[in-house]
Amino acid sequence: MTRSVGQPLLRADGRAKVTGQARYSAEVPVASVVYAVMVTSDIAKGRVLEVDASAALKEPGVLDVLWHGNAMRLPGDLSPADRGDRVVQVLQDDRILYSNQPIALAVADTFERAVHAALLVGVRSSPERHTVEMEDELDRATPQDINRASGARPADQVLGDPTLGLRQADASVEATYELPPETHNPMEPHATIAVWSGPERVTLYDATQGIFGVRKKIAKFFAIPPQNVRVITKFVGGGFGCKGSTWSHVPLAALAAKQLNRPVKLVLTRPQMFGMVGGRPHVRQQLTVGAKRDGKLTVLRHQSFSTTSRFDTFLEPAASVSRDCYACANIESKHRVVRLDIGTPAPMRAPGESSGGFALESALDELAHKLSIDPLKLRLRNYAEVDPMEGKPFSSKSLRACYEAASRRFGWEKRSPKPRSITRGGLLVGMGMATASYPANFSLAQAAARLTADGTALVQSGAVDIGTGTYTVMAQVAADALRLPVSKVRFDLGDSEMPESPRSGGSQTAASVSSAVLLTCNALRDRLVKMAVADPASPLHGARPEDVAVEDGSLSAGGRADTYVEIIRRAGGQAIEERGEAKPDPERKRYSLHSFGAQFAEVLVDPDLGTTRVTRLVGAFAAGRILNARLARSQFISGMVWGIGMALHEHTVYDARLGRIVTRDLADYHVPVNADVPEIDPIFLDEVDSHVDPAGVKGIGEIGITGVAAAIANAVFNATGIRVRTLPITPDKLLQLPTAERQQRPSAHR
Ligand code: MOS
Numbered sequence: 001m002t003r004s005v006g007q008p009l010l011r012a013d014g015r016a017k018v019t020g021q022a023r024y025s026a027e028v029p030v031a032s033v034v035y036a037v038m039v040t041s042d043i044a045k046g047r048v049l050e051v052d053a054s055a056a057l058k059e060p061g062v063l064d065v066l067w068h069g070n071a072m073r074l075p076g077d078l079s080p081a082d083r084g085d086r087v088v089q090v091l092q093d094d095r096i097l098y099s100n101q102p103i104a105l106a107v108a109d110t111f112e113r114a115v116h117a118a119l120l121v122g123v124r125s126s127p128e129r130h131t132v133e134m135e136d137e138l139d140r141a142t143p144q145d146i147n148r149a150s151g152a153r154p155a156d157q158v159l160g161d162p163t164l165g166l167r168q169a170d171a172s173v174e175a176t177y178e179l180p181p182e183t184h185n186p187m188e189p190h191a192t193i194a195v196w197s198g199p200e201r202v203t204l205y206d207a208t209q210g211i212f213g214v215r216k217k218i219a220k221f222f223a224i225p226p227q228n229v230r231v232i233t234k235f236v237g238g239g240f241g242c243k244g245s246t247w248s249h250v251p252l253a254a255l256a257a258k259q260l261n262r263p264v265k266l267v268l269t270r271p272q273m274f275g276m277v278g279g280r281p282h283v284r285q286q287l288t289v290g291a292k293r294d295g296k297l298t299v300l301r302h303q304s305f306s307t308t309s310r311f312d313t314f315l316e317p318a319a320s321v322s323r324d325c326y327a328c329a330n331i332e333s334k335h336r337v338v339r340l341d342i343g344t345p346a347p348m349r350a351p352g353e354s355s356g357g358f359a360l361e362s363a364l365d366e367l368a369h370k371l372s373i374d375p376l377k378l379r380l381r382n383y384a385e386v387d388p389m390e391g392k393p394f395s396s397k398s399l400r401a402c403y404e405a406a407s408r409r410f411g412w413e414k415r416s417p418k419p420r421s422i423t424r425g426g427l428l429v430g431m432g433m434a435t436a437s438y439p440a441n442f443s444l445a446q447a448a449a450r451l452t453a454d455g456t457a458l459v460q461s462g463a464v465d466i467g468t469g470t471y472t473v474m475a476q477v478a479a480d481a482l483r484l485p486v487s488k489v490r491f492d493l494g495d496s497e498m499p500e501s502p503r504s505g506g507s508q509t510a511a512s513v514s515s516a517v518l519l520t521c522n523a524l525r526d527r528l529v530k531m532a533v534a535d536p537a538s539p540l541h542g543a544r545p546e547d548v549a550v551e552d553g554s555l556s557a558g559g560r561a562d563t564y565v566e567i568i569r570r571a572g573g574q575a576i577e578e579r580g581e582a583k584p585d586p587e588r589k590r591y592s593l594h595s596f597g598a599q600f601a602e603v604l605v606d607p608d609l610g611t612t613r614v615t616r617l618v619g620a621f622a623a624g625r626i627l628n629a630r631l632a633r634s635q636f637i638s639g640m641v642w643g644i645g646m647a648l649h650e651h652t653v654y655d656a657r658l659g660r661i662v663t664r665d666l667a668d669y670h671v672p673v674n675a676d677v678p679e680i681d682p683i684f685l686d687e688v689d690s691h692v693d694p695a696g697v698k699g700i701g702e703i704g705i706t707g708v709a710a711a712i713a714n715a716v717f718n719a720t721g722i723r724v725r726t727l728p729i730t731p732d733k734l735l736q737l738p739t740a741e742r743q744q745r746p747s748a749h750r
Pocket of ligand 1: 209239240241242244348349350351387504505507509
């Protein structure tokens with residue numbers, strides 16, 4: 001029987017999704033549900049003085065308008081429920097802390113009537129002075145420790161003597177790189193349906209990346225036991241990090257449902273997705289890189305400033321990538337947060353590695369240019385054989401092979417080191433590269449596996465599939481462990497009644513849940529073998545369990561055979577169930593655990609219009625065991641596509657005077673579309689890693705985006721000679737091309 005893991009199987013839920021049968025949270029039919037629509041603040045700071053609902057309440061079908069003057073007081077503790085949970089605004093007081101904050105909730109018997117009612121709600125507020133720009137608060141930046149799935153790290157870490165390292169350098173680059181705020185924008189907006197079945201028991205259908213985080217928070221807010229809160233999330237239309245936290249609208253839906261004693265559905269509009277449910281913060285990074293003439297790094301200094309709200313702290317760990325990527329004796333990595341009157345940011349698409357990698361990999365490209373060394377050779381000259389900051393060995397690292405595979409596929413040798421030296425049809429051709437990396441995260445996960453009388457298995461874990469293929473890959477892992485064809489295994493997820501799994505964030509679901517599934521299914525198989533050899537009625541009676549081979553649900557030893565179906569039948573026909581878990585081994589701490597990759601980009605820049613097109617992207621990745629080649633390919637491609645977005649399109653624009661985001665839809669907030677995306681054919685190298693987790697999986701959720709923005713910016717420099725250090729790379733930033741005509745104009749260099 002061929003093994004299922006690694007096979008390019010089709011998505012188990014693919015047909016349900018394309019035929020519209022897959023039910024997303026807002027689509028779950030709930031009897032007598034009513035609709036809540038949020039009214040949000042149009043000032044960035046101040047107090048709500050009065051909410052006038054009189055006009056709204058006169059309209060047909062309008063049930064109520066809730067605001068802090070009439071909303072029920074939540075009986076519980078309103079502080080964040082766990083690491084990564086956020087402070088929320090749930091109509092308990094008059095404070096306005098950011099623009100687009102929920103300040104009232106119109107509830108009606110239809111969605112249209114609720115929308116209409118929300119428009120009629122009058123809000124009187126008293127504004128206070130606000131600041132939404134990093135610049136204004138930069139001098140009050142404070143150090144902030146790193147707190148992520150891979151563990152806590154201090155804000156600042158120094159290795160060696162960076163000042164001395166800079167003196168030893170023959171060439172150095174000192175530059176500041178800037179990422180604008182970005183907004184996740186999954187296709188499916190945040191949505192919650194709350195249904196109370198008694199004063200102390202509630203079910204939530206919620207668009208979330210982590211059902212147990214939702215359960216914990218709702219239990220805490222309403223002061224009820226967690227087991228009284230059931231959270232169900234069968235399908236998620238993209239998360240990208242914003243659905244990793246339980247934001248204000250989730251307790252608000254539960255609050256409205258309790259107060260009105262009706263099931264309540266609350267779906268965010270696209271404009272409401274901007275500001276109140278997180279986003280990537282504005283990140284400014286100061287880099288100093290210096291090297292000897294031969295390219296050997298002598299100093300690597302990376303200081304990151306990222307914005308957060310005044311009432312809660314999210315840190316973008318952008319400078320952490322400089323701690324583990326390159327061999328250098330003198331490294332300094334520092335993190336600062338800058339507090340503004342904005343909604344709290346959140347993890348977004350490889351927080352830290354994607355943002356920090358843009359700065360680090362751009363700076364190295366600048367250094368390579370200064371030293372006249374090939375950018376790839378510069379990386380190889382500083383290849384880290386051990387984690388430079390921690391001094392630990394890598395659990396596995398195949399970055400050299402990634403550089404090799406991707407550069408060959410890309411044709412890196414055709415690149416000219418001299419900017420503006422290759423043209424095609426009047427356009428400038430540029431080639432750039434960068435390193436990709438992401439930590440291999442793994443958290444405690446649990447699973448249950450049940451073999452039924454017909455010889456099929458149901459395996460469950462309370463994980464969430466955010467579109468990556470969890471249903472499919474977990475069935476594959478379970479099938480191999482149970483020695484069943486994958487067609488006889490069903491994997492189910494997304495219900496807090498199931499065994500607990502971590503939130504689908506930090507690229508940890510495949511690693512954590514597949515390890516739990518593997519151990520649980522191994523235990524179930526062992527149990528069935530033991531049942532057979534102990535049963536006098538079994539042909540295998542008396543055989544040693546270790547001599548029993550299992551294939552396709554059949555057990556055999558020494559020419560004798562038995563089957564799962566027979567074993568269960570003889571035992572009375574009841575399903576046999578095992579529960580198990582996988583948790584990080586303390587041995588893990590002895591290693592530095594990361595996936596690595598190499599990104600290569602080719603761009604065409606129009607010298608007259610300043611427009612950039614990515615014509616080719618080649619990425620090679622090594623991320624432990626690949627569970628499903630087809631789904632892995634999709635995930636890498638989509639990560640790389642988001643890298644194009646980061647490089648060329650995405651920008652959450654604030655109006656500083658109003659303190660308000662003005663790009664509040666997908667017409668103004670640009671994301672890559674098909675026309676922006678060339679053929680992408682990622683290479684993934686299978687990697688054996690026995691240290692990361694029992695399944696040997698490092699996770700591929702996020703590494704695909706890392707390095708892409710830098711590879712593109714480096715390609716743009718190679719095409720134009722212009723170094724763009726502030727993303728996105730829009731035409732205005734490239735309209736100072738040194739053509740004879742333009743050189744005579746006054747420069748508007750930033
Ligand atoms: Mo991811 S940005 O950790 O959901």
